[in-house]
Amino acid sequence: MSRSSTPGSPAGRPGAPAGHRAQSFDYAEGDDEVALDPALVTSPGHGAVGVFQAPRPVSRRTPPAEPTAVTAGENADIDSPFLDLFGGARPGAARAVTAGPATREQPAIPQQPPAAAPTPARPAPELEPPWTPDDRPTSARRPVEPRWADAHPGSESRVPHQAGDRLPPLHPANDPAPTAGGASASTAGPATRAPGTRPVERPPAPADRPAVDRAAAPAARTAPAARTAPAARPTLEGAPHRTAAPERPREAGKEVAAPRQRTASRQDRPVRPTRVRAPKIKFGDRDPSVELAITEIAGHLTFTPNTVTAWYWLPEVRWAFRPDAEREALLSAISEQYAGLAGFRLHLRRTTRPFPADEWARTIDAHTASPLPDVPGTAGWADHLVAAQRHLMAVNHAEGQTYLGVTFARRSLGDSLTERLLRTFGRGTADGERRKLGRTVEQFDEVLGAFGMRGRRVTAQELEWLLYRSVALCMAPPGTLSPVTDGRWERGDLLALTEQVERYRTPYGSTVKLVNRMTGEERHVAVLAVGRMEPLEIPERHEPWLHFHERLPWPMEISTRVDILGSGDSFRNLEHRLRMIRSQQLDYAEHGIDAPPELERLAKRALVIGDEMTTGLPVDSARAHGWHRIAVGGRTREECMERARRLIQLYSRELRISLQHPKNQDWLAREFIPGEPIANTGYVRRMPVPLLAAALPQAASNVGDRRGDLIGRTAGTCRRPVFLDLHFPMEVRERSGLAVFVAEPGGGKSTLLGALGYLAARRGVQVTLLDPSGPLARLCAMPELRPYSRVLNLTGSEHGTLAPYSLIPTPLRSEFGVGAAGDREFEIAVSNARAERRMLVQDICMMLVPPQVAREASTATLFRHAVRQVPAEETSTLDDVVSCLGRLDDDAGKELANLLLDTAEMPLAMLFFGRPPEGLLGADAALTVITMAGLRLPDLKIEREYWSAEEALALPMLHTAHRLAVRRCYGGSMSSRKLVGLDEAHFMEGWRSGRSFLVRLARDSRKWNLAALVASQNPRDILGLDVQNLVSTVFVGRIAEDAEIASEALRLLRVPVDDGYEATLASLSAADTSSANRLGFREFVMRDVDGRVQKVRVDVSYVDGLLDHLDTTPAAIAAAAGVLPSIPLPDLEA
Amino acid sequence: MRLRTDDDIYRARLVYLGPPGYTLPVHLPYAQYGLFILLVPLYMFIHWLFTFTVELFPAWEIALAIVTTSFIFRHVDPDRPARVVIRTALTDWRRTREPAVEQRDPRLVGSRIRIREELA
Structure with a gap:
């Protein structure tokens, strides 16, 4: 993202692409410790890379000694998913795989610890990762945990450098383990966690270490576990000198460059005695700087010499797919709040924050007690997460943050003089003044906190963030300080960072160039002003006009400065204008010329408005006069101008708002900073407050939980990543786990079902997919799943596979509570x-x-x-x-x-x-796909009499197959996570047992922690079964053919019918008629467990090879027969 | 909800038709006369700087003021008042060519802002 090195810091060492790596190659053992210093990464933007890695592979990759073993030539062998993150060359896609399946010690199939009791597995399932530096050496405290139990000496030795785990380019480089082991991090599956490996993996001859190790490792890994503890001890004791206490408590933020320079010079010493002087950056001009107008931040107030502003945080509100009545209620509530602020000047500011991909990865990893063990040669769990994060960052999702500042007090001369005086003693504003203001601002809490904006006071940190983001307009924000601790910046740090931002303008240019002196980042910013606006019909036809910019895929900033005029002021203002018009009319009459008709029209309109003002409510009379600006940034001037052009085009075409691109860009850019003066008086917009309320920059379209797998992004009015954990409804919301998929054929149901099944299986969920037509069986051929998956083809199965009596399990007494009540429940x-x-x-x-x-x-x-x-x-x-x-x-x-x-x-x-047959569906395979290959499914529209014998048999087979798929889930522990995907569920309609099946599935899903995905072509099946109250998640794909089906799908989504949303369903996944290519994505309207509805574009392309295996088009299947490994069905069958 | 701005009321074109009883052949906005009246003494002052004499009928000055006024008002519209146009002209007048030199503006520095976590 950004360059990490400060200019000139590594003395004399040119920053090669793999600059960090180069350091450790010829280091002495103790030195790479220093090179790994977490402080190196504190430069802004670095934390935002957010590379997260699950702890297991890390431990594999940190054998403590043999730093001398690696030569530069072997560098190419270092294989880590992280290498190419920072633009370093990735040594080919092919991983050097040595640890074959034979080295695996664990049973191939992971047993699932119950999800309800993840505590033994992960002591802290919260967001805070358990591998904070202080945690690491204590791994002995939780010996049960296999992931930690091996806490081998290497990891011990890295104690102060856990940051390195998140900072891959440092890590693999300084750590020759992957090279030596010859296996990538991903291959470090359970085998490497198996104890007993460490001592043997340290060959005596470091020179030919790779060869030795490759030979030694398999043997070592299969060594009995009994040897472990004593053997590992010596290394443990050898390590402590590196865990030297003084290094640990270092303040990460305070030493950006120092340790690195130290190591560089130390390394240079034997080679070259003369020290290379760091290149000095010369600034030709005098480097002027100007203080901001704001002199003090106190709580949520900011002070400039003349004014005081109170700042509020406006949380995001949901806009898409809400009934118009609700939207209107929201808008009128907000306009009342604005009207309540009459007489004050407002500064509405929207900025963005990049999506914290690392935070998400930590969350999902914390919620994944036992991911599927890695298969050597394929992307492991850590690689999987890294791929998802990279995908997240590539797509550039940004979350909006909206601030509202109310400038409410003019400061007296005495106050500002007192402040000036007190500042010299380091005290700032006088206590008395602040006390007085504290009472005044309470009225704003009351006005803004109510329904509508629901604003809350901002904190001082948030104000700092806003100030920094405004000075460094459209630039990459500083990342968290450290990925290990809470990562917060200390008070004042962010403001100090504004020192690094330089501003350049070309004298008559249309952009401002901003350069971050520390990271070298360069940004060109164009500020557009909102010009003439045509009438808008906001809830009905148009989007909120300051939310609308989010359609474009890059983040933008918004600044709105308005004066709210109360009824008196606005009426006076208007009356003055009316008198001018009237006098002009009179003039025309005196001169005997026909007045232009517009004068009469405008006079009439002014009269009507004036009447509204004098007789109406405060909401009708209040006016907002002010300036609305949007800042667009780009890496180059051309990119910035292109983006500005697209934004202007979008606004003029869709909203009929003309965005203007005025000159004086440097002033306009300065206007975004809170407290700075308004740029100029051009493009003042005068509007009633409801129109200002309808700007709604805080609108958003979130959907999904933030702890599940990445399945795509929202595709409606803005782009947010969508995460879905199908067990979230049961485990957190205490709702049923029934998820329904409805779409026309070709709408992508099966593919989505397969993708969700794959992602869940990766997380160690026991997945059963029923796919009558059979393409999902190819999932089992994916290399990372193959050892853990099974295909059951019913058409070739034995007698009694679908025997109806045994399909319904008998409840066990242990599933119910003790005592008489439990007995009773059990009997029932x-x-x-x-x-x-x-x-x-x-x-x-x-x-x-x-x-x-x-x-x-x-x-x-x-x-x-x-x-x-x-x-x-x-x-x-x-x-x-x-x-x-x-x-x-x-x-x-x-x-x-x-x-x-x-x-x-x-x-x-x-x-x-x-x-x-016995053991038909053991609970062992992580992924089971039940197919009925070759079975002809009947057309339900044709009468049963006309079905062929085979088609007639398909009906009971489907019924029983559904039961069979679910039957498997009743085998294991109640609380372990399970997932069942049932395709073609519309065959269940019309039979008593079908309904009871779905009801039972929905009811049991909570008790058994069972996520049930049911796909159907017609929502009527689900509505007809009357289980929609039990449905927690709904996906509706393209429905273009039948308006009736579309309106039923909308009812399933609980979206108002006949509001025009049917057209939305028909336009989902609309193919571009001019293109000859296949549509690369599928869109759905999704309702999550919290009732939020949003258009979602499913995108799982970040999983390597998943889409190829899920492709159900005939050509792809034919091609796959040759390319993809064919599945020997008899082998995979039970 | 149909929402519209009040801007059209402020967009009404207010022009000076002439003194009572006599209609001028061209109708110009009041602001244009105002600017003209300001510009004539300005040009007279500049003229005086060169010659140290004041002419009785400042013909050149009037002609220049008319040209300047009409030039400025070519860029004026209801969204862009004359004072904005003048101010922009003084700093950034239009050019099609992208200039080669860029100049550094003062950095805007917020590091001296005092921060209190709590008010009072």
């Missing part, structure tokens, strides 16, 4: 399970007999009778029902038995008869 559950079994068996029998027979009343009676005879236990079979029917004293019964036996002769129908 058992009898419910029996009733459900009977219902299912009846439905299956009805589906198996021809529809003509099924329609007869006696058939249902006979089936019910027979099913009643058979005990409804898991051990019963359909054969029992047939024999029971045969024993009946009734011809019809015998006939039915024969009909069922006839069906049983078909190969597919044999699945229903007999007992299920």
Whole structure:
């Protein structure tokens, strides 16, 4: 992102692309310690890189000694996902894989610790990562944790440098382990965590270390664990001299360059005795500087010599997909608040903050108790997270922050003189003045805190941030100070950073150039002013006019300075204007010339407005006169101008607002800084406060939780990343885990289902996907999943696989509470399970007999009778029902038995008869895909009579397959995370057992921590089943064909119907007709568990190869047959 | 909700038609006359600086003031009052060519701002 080195700091060492790396190669053992100093990374922007890494691979990559082993030539072997982050050359995509699967000590399938009790696994599941420096050496305290248990000496030795874990370019370079081990971080799976490796991995001959190690490592890794503890001890004891206490408490922020220079010189000493002098940067001109107008920040107040301003933070409000009535209520509440501020000058300021990708990665890692063990040669969990973060940063998501400043007091001469005097003694504003102001500002809390803006007082830190962002307009913000501690800047640090920002202007130019002297960042900023505005219909047709700029993908800044005029002022202002118009009319009359008709029209309008002002509410009469500016930044002048052009175009086309690009850009840019004077008086806009309220710069469109996998971004009015953890509803919100996907064929349901399944499986969730048509089976061929996944093809399965009785599990007593109440619940559950079994068996029998027979009343009676005879236990079979029917004293019964036996002769129908094979669906595989390859699904629009025999069989097969997929989830622990994806759920409609299945799924999902994804082509299926109250997450894809289906989908989303949102559904994933390429993305409207609705563009391209494996187009499948490894189905089957 | 600005009222073109009983052939905004009246003494003063004489009928000055006024008002519109145009002209008048030199503005420095966490 930004250059990390301060100019001239590494004495005489040219900053090669891998500058950090170059240092450690010929270092003595103790020295790379210093080179790794976390202080090096405190330059602004560095923390924002936010490279996070799960702790496991790190420990692998830090063997303590052999720093001398690596030569520069081997540099290319260092393989880390981080190397290319800072533009360094990544040594090829192919990783040097040595640790084969044979070295794996753990069972291939991870057992899942219960998600509800992650405490043993991760002591602190909060955001704060557990690997703070102080934590690290204490790893012995939690010996249960496999991830930490190995806390090998290397990690001990790095104690003061945990920052390095997040700062990859430092880390792999200084740490030859990946080279030596020959395995990338990703390959450091469970094998490396297995104890016993360390001592052996330290070969005596460092020169040919790679070769030795490659040979030694596998052997070492398979060494018995018993050797571990004693063997590791010596290294542990060897390490302490490097964990020297004095280095640890260093203040990271205070030593930006010093240690690095020290190490450089130390390294130089033996080679060259003369010291190379650091190049001195010369500034030709006198480098003037001007103090800002603000002299003091006290709490949420800022003082300039003449005025006092109170600042408030406006939280984001949801705008998209809300009913218009709600939006209007919001706007009128906000305009009332503005009207309540009549008489004051406001400064509305919106700035942005880059999305904290590192924070998210830490969160998701903390919530992932046991990610899928890494497969050597593929991207591991850490690489997966890094890829996601890089994707996040590449797409440049920015979160808005809106500040409102109310300039409310003029300072008396005495006050400002007192301040001046007291400043010389270091005291600032007088206590008395502040006390007096403190009482005055309370009125603003009252006005702004109410519904509408819901503003809260800003803190001094936030004001500092705002000031810095305003001085360094559109520049990259300083990152967190340190990724290890809370990363906050100390008081005043951010303001001190403004010293580094230089401003250049070309005398008549249209941009201002800003240069950050510390990072070398250069920005060109163009400030646009809001010019003529045409009438807007804000909730109905148009977007809020200062939120609208977020459609464009780069962050922009907004500054609005307005005076709010109360009814008296605005009426006086208007009346003056009216008199001028009238006198002009009179003039025309006196001179006997026809007055232009516009004068009469304007006079009438002024009269109407004047009438509104005098008779209406304060909201109608208050006016906002002021200036609205948008700042656009770019890396070069051309980029900046291009962006400004696009913004101007967008505003004039969509909102009919003409944005002007005035001269005097340096003044305009200065106007963004709180407290600075207004640039000039051009482009003053005079508007009623409702129009100012409708600017709504704080509008946003967030959706999803911030702790799940990255699945894409919002695609409506602004771009925010969308994260989805399908277990969030159960674990946090205590809602059901039923998620519904609705789209037309080709809308991307299956792909999304597969992608979510993949991402969940990576996080160690036990995933079962039911995909009747079969393309998702190719997920199991992905190299990182292959050892942990299984395909079950029902069409080739054994007898009894789908035996209906055993599909419904019997509840266990242990699942219920102790005591009499628990007993009672248990009994109810058992009898419910029996009733459900009977219902299912009846439905299956009805589906198996021809529809003509099924329609007869006696058939249902006979089936019910027979099913009643058979005990409804898991051990019963359909054969029992047939024999029971045969024993009946009734011809019809015998006939039915024969009909069922006839069906049983078909190969597919044999699945229903007999007992299920043992261990059909063990709970072991992380990902199981159930397919029915080759099965022809019937068209539900055609009557059942006309279905072929095979199609008729598909119906009961689908029913039972759904049950089978869910059945697997009842096997393991209740609290462990499970996910079931069911495609083609619309076949469940119209059958009693189908509804009871979905209801049960939704109910059980919370109890069993089971995320159930149900995909269907028609929302009516879900609405018809009447389970929409249990649905927590909804994805609706493109629905263009049928308006009725679209309005039902909207009801599922709980979005107002007939408000024009149907068109939104039809326009989802709209292909560009002029392009011959396939559409590269899919869009959905998503409703999350908190009821937020947003248009989402699903993008999982950051996962290498996932889209190739999920591609369901015929050409891709054909190509995949050749390119992708084909799955030997019999092998994968149980 | 149909929302519109009040700007059109302020956009009304107010022109001077002439003294009562006599209509001028051209109708110019009042502001233009005002600017003209300011410019004539300015040019007279400049003239005086060179010659140390004051002419009875300042023909050149009037002609220059008319030209300058009309030139300035070519850039004036309701959103851009005359004083803004003049101010911009004095600092940044229009040019199509991007100039080669850039000049450094003073840095705006906030490091001397005093910060209190709490008010009072």
